[in-house]
Amino acid sequence: MVEQTSPDWTLIPGSSAEIEQVRERCRSLVRRRAVMSAGASAIPIPGIDLMSDVGLLSMLINDINHEFGLTPEQIERLNPQFKLMAYRAAVGMGGMLVGKLVTRELLVHLLKRSGVKIATKQVARFVPFAGQAVAAALGYAVFRQIGYQHVNACAAVAQELTAVRPR
Structure with a gap:
């Protein structure tokens, strides 16, 4: 007999x-x-911001997933019905990083989707002082x-799971 874990x-x-x-803690x-x-x-220095952003985003995404109980390990502890609901809700909300193992490639893809701002940031950094300020402001805005x-x-996703949560 297979034991069903709750x-x-x-x-x-x-x-x-x-x-x-x-949500407020994570924001x-x-x-x-x-x-x-x-x-x-x-x-x-060209490229240092991208390397920094990938590292910072990786930690941030994992921390946010953990705060909401939505890391891959945490979702794995749910029974299959609720796991499926969590993943469906994530896809429906456009949360491509919810409940997923965050990889460098996935983060670079995400940053490239913010392409215009990133390109502007790269060009702006070559203008002394003001360009660095613009690059910093754009970096903050994209990351945020x-x-x-x-x-x-x-x-x-947490709201959807709360709605079906047994009382």
Whole structure:
């Protein structure tokens, strides 16, 4: 006889109020990491900002997934029905990083989707002082936008799972 394990709901925020608290904590984390990204963008060495952004984003995405109970390991602890719901909700919300193992290639693809801002940032860094400020501002904006989108996708998935959560 195969023993059926019960889903570990304690990892996922249990109410709309808890989801909102986690969302705000994560948005604060996004802003702090975006400042770090902006600092790397201000350094006038081509490529250093992209390497920095990939590392910072990787940690950020994993931290956000963990806060919402949506890392691959946490989702794996749910029973198959709820795992499927989590992944369907993530796809439906456009959350391509929700519940996924974050790879360098996936992050570079995501950053390339912000192409115009990245290209502008690269060109701007060659204009002394003002260009570095523009590059830093664009770096902050792009990083924050990607982070906020991921926070919103995770919150939406958590909200969907909360709606079907057994009481």
